[in-house]
Structure formats: structure tokens, C-alpha cells
Amino acid sequence: xxxxxxxxxxxAALVKATIEExxxxxxxxxxxxxxxxxxxMSSALAHHYFGGKEQIFLAAMRHILSTYxxxxxxxxxxxxxxxxxxxxxxxxxxSTSNFRPEVVAAWLNFxxxxxxxxxxxxxxxxxxxxxxxxxxxxxxxxxxxxAPEIAGRIGAMIDGLYLxxxxxxxxxxxxxxxxxxxxxxDLELGAAQx
Amino acid sequence: xxxxxxxxxxxAALVKATIEExxxxxxxxxxxxxxxxxxxMSSALAHHYFGGKEQIFLAAMRHILSTYxxxxxxxxxxxxxxxxxxxxxxxxxxSTSNFRPEVVAAWLNFxxxxxxxxxxxxxxxxxxxxxxxxxxxxxxxxxxxxAPEIAGRIGAMIDGLYLxxxxxxxxxxxxxxxxxxxxxxDLELGAAQx
DNA sequence: TTGTTTCTTGATTGACGGGTCAATAAAGAT
DNA sequence: ATCTTTATTGACCCGTCAATCAAGAAACAA
Numbered sequence: 001x002x003x004x005x006x007x008x009x010x011x012a013a014l015v016k017a018t019i020e021e022x023x024x025x026x027x028x029x030x031x032x033x034x035x036x037x038x039x040x041m042s043s044a045l046a047h048h049y050f051g052g053k054e055q056i057f058l059a060a061m062r063h064i065l066s067t068y069x070x071x072x073x074x075x076x077x078x079x080x081x082x083x084x085x086x087x088x089x090x091x092x093x094x095s096t097s098n099f100r101p102e103v104v105a106a107w108l109n110f111x112x113x114x115x116x117x118x119x120x121x122x123x124x125x126x127x128x129x130x131x132x133x134x135x136x137x138x139x140x141x142x143x144x145x146x147a148p149e150i151a152g153r154i155g156a157m158i159d160g161l162y163l164x165x166x167x168x169x170x171x172x173x174x175x176x177x178x179x180x181x182x183x184x185x186d187l188e189l190g191a192a193q194x
Numbered sequence: 195x196x197x198x199x200x201x202x203x204x205x206a207a208l209v210k211a212t213i214e215e216x217x218x219x220x221x222x223x224x225x226x227x228x229x230x231x232x233x234x235m236s237s238a239l240a241h242h243y244f245g246g247k248e249q250i251f252l253a254a255m256r257h258i259l260s261t262y263x264x265x266x267x268x269x270x271x272x273x274x275x276x277x278x279x280x281x282x283x284x285x286x287x288x289s290t291s292n293f294r295p296e297v298v299a300a301w302l303n304f305x306x307x308x309x310x311x312x313x314x315x316x317x318x319x320x321x322x323x324x325x326x327x328x329x330x331x332x333x334x335x336x337x338x339x340x341a342p343e344i345a346g347r348i349g350a351m352i353d354g355l356y357l358x359x360x361x362x363x364x365x366x367x368x369x370x371x372x373x374x375x376x377x378x379x380d381l382e383l384g385a386a387q388x
Numbered sequence: 389t390t391g392t393t394t395c396t397t398g399a400t401t402g403a404c405g406g407g408t409c410a411a412t413a414a415a416g417a418t
Numbered sequence: 419a420t421c422t423t424t425a426t427t428g429a430c431c432c433g434t435c436a437a438t439c440a441a442g443a444a445a446c447a448a
Contacts, residue, residue, distance in 0.1 A: 160354030
């Protein structure tokens with residue numbers, strides 16, 4: 001049965017299974033055995049390819065982050081004016097792929113992991129820096145030096161809405177969630193003009 | 195050595211030790227043994243008084259929530275006009291006692307617990323309902339029917355800033371954090387007037 | 389004194405989970 | 419044909435941890 005060149009296939013399957021398992025179980029405590037079973041292999045093979053549980057999680061996190069980055073790039077490529085740039089970043093953050101319950105649950109899991117794992121903390125800070133940079137890039141032509149603080153507030157609200165969604169305390173419709181952030185953007189732009 | 199009437203003393207010591215241990219260790223995974231050792235007793239005694247690990251956590255969460263409620267009541271008692279009522283709620287949420295790293299870490303822990311424990315989820319929803327109610331009560335005289343959605347945005351930003359603080363990605367000064375939310379309040383009030 | 393209740397812990401149990409290892413099997417290389 | 423590399427797993431080890439239990443020690447009641 002052993003086919004050659006299995007490594008990338010197995011790694012991708014494990015990353016996919018990790019995200020699915022977190023979402024399916026709802027819990028943030030998933031075992032390597034559960035992930036491996038969902039991916040159709042033994043837990044020993046998961047260890048063979050990744051070395052440990054934490055590295056499996058980090059690989060899943062990198063996958064989510066790279067997907068997110070690609071979506072942001074795609075959305076930005078269609079934006080012409082600064083205002084639509086900012087909206088593109090917000091919409092990408094709340095895109096269906098990022099907003100699926102299992103991905104939100106994965107984010108919560110990674111938040112927890114970032115408390116103890118320097119690698120996870122580093123990845124998270126990269127995400128924050130990128131988000132800030134993307135928002136500032138669109139905001140600076142509109143509000144100048146006030147861009148960083150406005151970006152901070154928008155980012156905080158995105159995180160807060162994410163959290164509530166993950167806890168099942170958010171609004172039922174995800175579209176309304178985007179509207180909340182866009183509303184904040186409107187307020188900030190209106191205040192900066194005066 | 196056994197003194198009589200130890201139960202309330204032991205329970206309070208365990209609640210205090212639970213919060214301290216979460217903050218001291220930084221991690222969200224604390225064991226009953228660590229909590230009991232910090233409280234100066236054996237893990238068996240902790241089980242004797244609380245029955246299980248989850249109930250220890252829930253007791254600590256209830257303590258934090260009741261402290262928070264008392265602070266909100268105290269701050270509201272000194273507010274006269276609606277605007278200062280809203281600010282009082284915001285300031286109480288970011289009071290030094292709620293904003294200490296160990297309390298923030300405890301909140302993250304309870305978020306995680308709420309994913310699996312119905313009791314924890316119930317407590318969290320009570321917190322959310324109270325926060326919404328407190329904010330709406332102050333906002334309604336100012337903005338009328340728009341109070342609920344504005345309260346939702348303010349609450350989301352509070353949560354988001356909490357999250358960043360817990361992850362060490364927030365601003366160094368907690369005072370600036372309050373300013374962010376007050377800034378949002380100003381924007382919302384200004385927009386509602388027009 | 390003789391129970392009885394309250395407090396307290398060391399020792400133990402049982403389960404779970406991450407990680408390792410030897411062994412097996414296929415595919416290619418020499 | 420033999421050797422090496424890659425793939426794969428079942429079985430096992432070891433540590434951790436929640437929860438239990440039996441027993442001891444102090445205060446109190448009879």
C-alpha cells in the first residue's frame with residue numbers, strides 16, 4: 001500500500017482534519033488521536049510527519065493565516081479608492097471561510113495556545129501587524145496620522161465580534177457583523193473630516 | 195489542628211488561589227493540585243469542598259462576576275446624567291481589578307470553559323445581558339431606539355480590547371484602552387444627534 | 389469516658405493522552 | 419537479488435491528573 005510522495009498529502013489531510021475536528025467537537029481540547037482518525041491514519045503517523053501536537057496546531061494556524069492573506073490580497077486587487085480598500089480588508093476578515101464556526105473555534109484555540117507557545121504568539125503578532133498595516137494603508141490617505149489609532153479600534157472591534165461569534169453570543173447573521181464594523185468606519189471617517 | 199467552621203474560609207482561599215494561579219502561571223491549564231497547594235491545602239480537600247474541578251472554576255468565575263457587579267453599582271451610584279452613566283459602565287469594565295493580568299487570563303479561561311460547560315455558558319450569557327442592559331439604560335435617553343445596537347458595538351470593542359490585553363498585544367497603558375471606548379461613545383453620540 | 393462530627397491528608401486508582409519504537413510492507417536503486 | 423528509502427501501524431511506556439478512600443486528629447456532645 002505504501003505509495004511514494006505521501007508526505008504533502010498526509011500533512012494537508014492532517015491540517016484539514018485539525019480544523020474540522022476543532023469545529024466538529026466544539027471543544028478546544030482535541031487529541032492527536034482524534035485528528036489522526038479523522039484524517040484516516042494512525043496517531044503515530046501524525047507524530048511521524050509533524051513531530052508533535054503543537055506543531056500540528058501551528059501548521060493548521062499557518063494554513064488559516066495564509067488563506068486569510070490570499071483573500072485579503074484578492075479583495076484589495078479589486079479596490080480602487082482608499083475607502084474601498086479599507087472595506088475590502090474588513091470584508092475579507094469576515095469572509096465566509098474565516099467566519100465558519102470551526103475556523104472561529106480554531107482561532108480561539110490558537111489564542112489559548114499563544115499564552116504558552118512563543119511560536120504561536122509570534123504567528124499571532126504577525127497577524128495583528130498585517131491587519132494593522134492593511135487597514136492603515138487604506139486609512140492614511142483618508143485620515144492621515146490618525147490612521148494607526150483608528151486601525152486599532154477597528155481591529156479591536158473585529159476581534160470582539162469574532163469572540164462573541166465563537167461563544168455563540170453574537171448576532172445570528174454574519175452579514176450584520178460586517179455592518180457593525182463598517183458603521184464604525186463611517187463614524188471614524190465622518191469625525192476625521194471635521 | 196482541625197478548627198471548626200473552616201468551610202467558608204477554605205472556599206474563599208480556593209477561589210482566590212484559582213485566580214492567582216491562572217495569572218501567575220500565565221497558562222490556562224491549571225490543575226487542582228496547583229490551586230490547592232497555593233491555597234495551602236491538599237488537593238483532596240479541594241475536592242471535598244467543591245466536588246470537582248469545574249465547580250472550583252465556576253465559583254471563581256462567580257466571584258469575579260460579583261466583584262464586577264459591585265463595581266458597576268458603585269460607579270453608577272455616583273453618576274447623575276445618562277452620559278456619565280455609560281462612561282461609568284465602561285470605566286467599571288476596565289477597572290484595575292478587572293484589568294489585572296490574572297483576571298484577564300481567568301476570563302480567557304472561562305471563555306474556553308464556556309465552549310463545553312453549559313453552566314459556564316449560562317454565567318457568560320448573564321454577564322453579556324447585564325453589560326447590554328447597563329449600557330442600554332444609559333444610552334436610551336441619549337439615542338432612543340438605537341441604544342441596543344450601539345451597546346452591542348461598545349460591548350464588542352470592550353471584548354476585543356480585553357482579548358488583545360490578554361494576549362499581550364494591547365497598548366501598554368490601560369488608560370488608553372478606556373479612551374478608545376470613550377472615543378467610540380463620542381462618535382456614536384455625535385452621529386445620533388444629527 | 390465514649391461516641392460523633394468536622395477537618396485533613398497520604399496513598400491509591402483509573403483513565404487518558406502524548407510520544408516512542410520495533411516491525412512490516414511496498415517501491416525504487418544498484 | 420539485495421539494499422536503501424519511504425510509508426505505516428499496533429503496541430507500549432510514561433507522565434499527568436481528577437477523583438476516591440481509608441484513616442488519623444482535633445473539637446464537641448453524651
